[in-house]
Amino acid sequence: MNKELTKYYSAGHSACAGCGFPAIVRTVLGELKTDVVIANATGCLEVTSTLYPYSAWKAPYIHNAFENAAATISGVERAYEALKKKGKISKNKKIKFVAFGGDGGTYDIGLQSLSGALERGHNFLYVCYDNGGYMNTGNQRSSATPYGAFTETTPTGKESFGKIETRKNLMEIVNAHRIGYLAQANVAYLTDLKKKAKKALETDGPSFLLVFSPCTNNWKFPTSQYVNVGKLATETNFWPLYEIENGEHKLNFEPKKITPVTEFLKTQGRFKHLFKVENKPHLEEIQKLVNEEFARIANLCEE
Amino acid sequence: MEHGAVIKHDQKKSPKTGAWRYMHPEVDKEKCIGCATCVPFCPEASIEMKKHKEGQKDKADIDYEYCKGCGVCAEVCPIKAITMKKK
Numbered sequence: 001m002n003k004e005l006t007k008y009y010s011a012g013h014s015a016c017a018g019c020g021f022p023a024i025v026r027t028v029l030g031e032l033k034t035d036v037v038i039a040n041a042t043g044c045l046e047v048t049s050t051l052y053p054y055s056a057w058k059a060p061y062i063h064n065a066f067e068n069a070a071a072t073i074s075g076v077e078r079a080y081e082a083l084k085k086k087g088k089i090s091k092n093k094k095i096k097f098v099a100f101g102g103d104g105g106t107y108d109i110g111l112q113s114l115s116g117a118l119e120r121g122h123n124f125l126y127v128c129y130d131n132g133g134y135m136n137t138g139n140q141r142s143s144a145t146p147y148g149a150f151t152e153t154t155p156t157g158k159e160s161f162g163k164i165e166t167r168k169n170l171m172e173i174v175n176a177h178r179i180g181y182l183a184q185a186n187v188a189y190l191t192d193l194k195k196k197a198k199k200a201l202e203t204d205g206p207s208f209l210l211v212f213s214p215c216t217n218n219w220k221f222p223t224s225q226y227v228n229v230g231k232l233a234t235e236t237n238f239w240p241l242y243e244i245e246n247g248e249h250k251l252n253f254e255p256k257k258i259t260p261v262t263e264f265l266k267t268q269g270r271f272k273h274l275f276k277v278e279n280k281p282h283l284e285e286i287q288k289l290v291n292e293e294f295a296r297i298a299n300l301c302e303e
Numbered sequence: 304m305e306h307g308a309v310i311k312h313d314q315k316k317s318p319k320t321g322a323w324r325y326m327h328p329e330v331d332k333e334k335c336i337g338c339a340t341c342v343p344f345c346p347e348a349s350i351e352m353k354k355h356k357e358g359q360k361d362k363a364d365i366d367y368e369y370c371k372g373c374g375v376c377a378e379v380c381p382i383k384a385i386t387m388k389k390k
Contacts, residue, residue: 001366005348011369012317015346018373022346054317055310190343216373224374224387227344 006058008036013056015048018223020187020213020230021129025100027190028127028209029059031197034094037076038062041069041105044136044215045129067109070117070126073099077122096201097124103144104134107168118177118206125200128170129187129213139218143168146238147289148282149270151218156273161282166289174208175244182208183243183252188230192241192252199245212239220269232264237294242301251301261290317369320347324372326387328365334384335362341376341385350376 001011008029015022021044029036038061040046046063049056064072077097083089101110106128114126133151134140141151147166150156154163174182181203183196193211200207212233214226221229233239236259241252262283265271274283337360342350349370352361363376363385377385 001369002342002345002348002351005343010312010314010317011347011349012314012320013347014318014320017323017346017371018375019346022348023344026348027343050310051318052308053310053313055312056317058312222374224378227375227379 005030008032008038008057008059009049010056010058012054013049014051015044016215016217016223018216018226019044019048020131020215020226021045023190024127024129024187024193024211024213027193028125028197028201029098031194031201032096033201034096036060036096036098037073037080039064039069039073039076039097039099041099041101041110042066043102043105044131045100045102047136066105068113069099069101069105069110070124071113073097073124073126074117074120074122077124097122098201099124099126101126101128102135103128103130103132104142106130107143107170111173115173115177118174118179118208121205123205125203125207125209127209127211129211131213131215131218132167133215133218135215135218144170146286148274148279148286150273151270161273161279162270171210171244174210177206178247179206179208180204181243181245182210184210184212184239184241186212186230186234186239186241187214188212188227189234189241189253196243199243218270220272221267225267229264229267232259232267235259236261236264237290238264240294240297242297249297249300249303251298254298261287320369320371321367324367324370324390326372326374326389327367327370328372328374328376328385329388330363330365331384331386332362334382336382336384337361337363338381339363340379340381344375344379345370346373346375347371 005026009025132145140153148162150162185193214229216223347369349366353364355362374387
């Protein structure tokens with residue numbers, strides 16, 4: 001076992017073989033310079049890392065409920081400030097507060113507590129690993145599930161081509177709180193994620209990271225492929241890498257040549273039905289959505 | 304006041320996820336260039352760079368206790384020095 005990588009999050013967790021989020025958790029926490037308290041929304045990460053009687057966490061870690069990871073961490077942060085004021089914690093002791101949530105616990109169920117915590121301006125980092133659905137309960141759709149994807153609650157067949165709604169734009173929602181630092185990253189680009197985690201942890205006040213985390217089991221690709229699938233998502237502009245620092249947009253990766261989004265879609269079984277002749281308009285629709293969103297972000301970055 | 308459950312980290316109590324494995328990765332130490340690309344991508348943090356021979360760069364070394372055999376390391380290796388083999 002690699003000692004350096006397992007300083008906060010150890011091996012022995014029961015995430016699926018070839019899962020994307022352990023690398024995200026280790027990379028983000030690897031950038032810590034101080035002590036840390038971690039809160040975690042219900043989700044794959046929480047379920048697989050705290051299998052009784054074992055906990056994979058070597059740092060103080062709280063799981064509360066699905067909807068309130070951000071509220072929990074803001075409470076911890078306030079308690080720390082209060083204890084410092086009373087002299088029960090040394091003034092020199094620095095602690096960073098980090099919350100992890102999946103897309104279900106962030107986009108859907110935990111959105112209001114996240115919004116509240118961002119607005120109150122607590123000194124914490126929120127990391128959302130986005131695997132596009134409720135994966136540990138068997139792949140139900142979330143508001144992060146992409147258009148056209150098969151899930152248990154958006155089945156495909158004669159009457160349906162998968163999810164009919166487009167993804168919620170969480171970066172825009174978080175950016176509306178005008179926080180100091182937020183970024184969209186991808187687990188396949190760990191150097192980029194590392195830089196972003198460092199910046200986010202150094203931010204005084206709330207910061208936010210949205211990280212792409214491919215799911216081998218429910219996106220239906222072989223266990224060895226999460227890095228390749230992640231790379232294709234960014235190369236096809238499906239998942240652009242960008243950051244917003246004090247209101248300034250910056251694009252972190254611009255593909256040299258444009259790859260059609262079908263290259264990304266065909267790596268996964270959840271989009272298999274889209275390659276049937278009758279679903280061709282939906283494939284074109286996805287390409288159009290991707291182009292529009294990338295052009296919008298690129299435009300903001302140029303300003 | 305009611306308290307929630309408190310669990311302390313104890314590695315001894317962890318499930319030995321190495322038992323999940325169907326294929327296992329093998330590092331060709333002569334081929335490995337010691338770039339460490341595979342290390343951070345391993346979901347189980349099972350890869351460490353260890354000394355192989357005097358005067359050579361450290362080479363990837365796999366701990367099979369927790370390795371689930373997903374094959375990510377073999378896939379990301381730039382020179383294909385890691386191969387997946389059946390037991």
